[in-house]
Amino acid sequence: MKVTVVGAGAVGASCAEYIAIKNFASEVVLLDIKEGFAEGKAMDLMQCASLNGFDTRITGVTNDYSKTAGSDIAVITSGIPRKPGMTREELIGINAGIVKSVSSSLLEHSPNAIIIVVSNPMDTMTYLVHKTTDLPKERIIGMGGALDSARFKYRLAEALGAPISDVDGMVIGGHSDTGMVPLTSHATRNSIKVSEFLSADRLQQVAEDTKVGGATLTKLLGTSAWYAPGAAVSGLVQAIACDQKKIFPCSAYLEGEYGLNDLCIGVPVVLGRGGIESIVEIELDDAEKAKMQESAAGVSKTNGLLEV
Ligand SMILES: NC(=O)c1ccc[n+]([C@@H]2O[C@H](COP(=O)([O-])OP(=O)(O)OC[C@H]3O[C@@H](n4cnc5c(N)ncnc54)[C@H](O)[C@@H]3O)[C@@H](O)[C@H]2O)c1
Numbered sequence: 001m002k003v004t005v006v007g008a009g010a011v012g013a014s015c016a017e018y019i020a021i022k023n024f025a026s027e028v029v030l031l032d033i034k035e036g037f038a039e040g041k042a043m044d045l046m047q048c049a050s051l052n053g054f055d056t057r058i059t060g061v062t063n064d065y066s067k068t069a070g071s072d073i074a075v076i077t078s079g080i081p082r083k084p085g086m087t088r089e090e091l092i093g094i095n096a097g098i099v100k101s102v103s104s105s106l107l108e109h110s111p112n113a114i115i116i117v118v119s120n121p122m123d124t125m126t127y128l129v130h131k132t133t134d135l136p137k138e139r140i141i142g143m144g145g146a147l148d149s150a151r152f153k154y155r156l157a158e159a160l161g162a163p164i165s166d167v168d169g170m171v172i173g174g175h176s177d178t179g180m181v182p183l184t185s186h187a188t189r190n191s192i193k194v195s196e197f198l199s200a201d202r203l204q205q206v207a208e209d210t211k212v213g214g215a216t217l218t219k220l221l222g223t224s225a226w227y228a229p230g231a232a233v234s235g236l237v238q239a240i241a242c243d244q245k246k247i248f249p250c251s252a253y254l255e256g257e258y259g260l261n262d263l264c265i266g267v268p269v270v271l272g273r274g275g276i277e278s279i280v281e282i283e284l285d286d287a288e289k290a291k292m293q294e295s296a297a298g299v300s301k302t303n304g305l306l307e308v
């Protein structure tokens with residue numbers, strides 16, 4: 001199993017590290033445009049191999065796509081991150097050009113790859129790959145919901161005073177400060193609805209804290225987060241590589257599902273060796289349906305800024 005990660009910055013390197021530590025891939029190629037940067041990150045990561053007990057071979061290359069040839073999975077993390085006070089949508093001007101050229105170069109050398117898009121604004125970058133390549137929709141996956149759901153579970157556990165392993169929950173919708181739809185009515189603590197433990201007001205607070213999870217970290221760090229994003233990407237890569245048939249909320253191209261068309265947005269999907277093997281349509285209540293429609297309108301508005 002060969003995995004390429006484009007962008008050896010904070011998220012790309014963290015993602016490569018988690019993939020290696022989980023020890024399911026034979027090879028990870030890190031590629032960056034900055035001379036020597038990916039080579040340096042790869043060498044540093046390889047020097048963790050004997051310490052952390054993995055056999056995955058990590059190599060770094062400066063913009064040489066021939067070294068990525070034959071990749072089964074390619075992750076796009078190249079692009080600029082936001083600074084405090086910015087929205088993800090403000091990154092579109094620079095990141096759209098990067099994502100378009102990177103996806104084309106990747107597919108030239110790995111025509112059978114499954115692409116995972118991470119660069120922001122992620123739903124629109126995923127749509128851009130859909131619009132500018134010939135890849136079938138099941139092989140274009142946007143990562144956002146897996147991360148947002150991890151943050152939701154963190155906030156739920158905090159409010160419940162429970163261990164995170166006891167908590168389950170999912171965030172669908174757009175990966176933006178206003179567009180996320182944390183499904184509080186579906187969230188559980190060891191199979192019991194969390195509404196049995198938390199007031200409506202407290203649950204509303206959990207949802208709001210979840211939606212601004214990325215902005216909160218950006219304010220604290222001065223740039224956006226990387227550990228949980230890297231871990232979330234590695235989870236998707238593993239589900240595909242190991243044909244796990246796991247359900248994650250991912251940005252997928254919709255053709256009628258959830259009453260939505262011609263956009264990529266976060267919905268639960270089954271991930272396996274074929275990529276998105278199916279989209280799971282769950283019953284939403286009226287308020288959740290309205291939030292999903294509003295979220296989709298926001299994503300479509302950002303898509304409208306693309307020159308495709
Ligand atoms: N979808 C998500 O949940 C999620 C989570 C975290 C970050 N992000 C996004 O991921 C992106 C990367 O974030 P980061 O913190 O790793 O940024 P970073 O600045 O640390 O790393 C980005 C890397 O991309 C490289 N790069 C730029 N143009 C390139 C090109 N054409 N080809 C190859 N490499 C190129 C840069 O040299 C840099 O090393 C940002 O857009 C950020 O908003 C998304």
Ligand SMILES: O=C(O)C[C@H](O)C(=O)O
Nearest residue numbers: 082088120214215224225
């Ligand atoms: O917040 C960001 O800009 C980065 C990423 O989308 C995140 O949610 O951490």
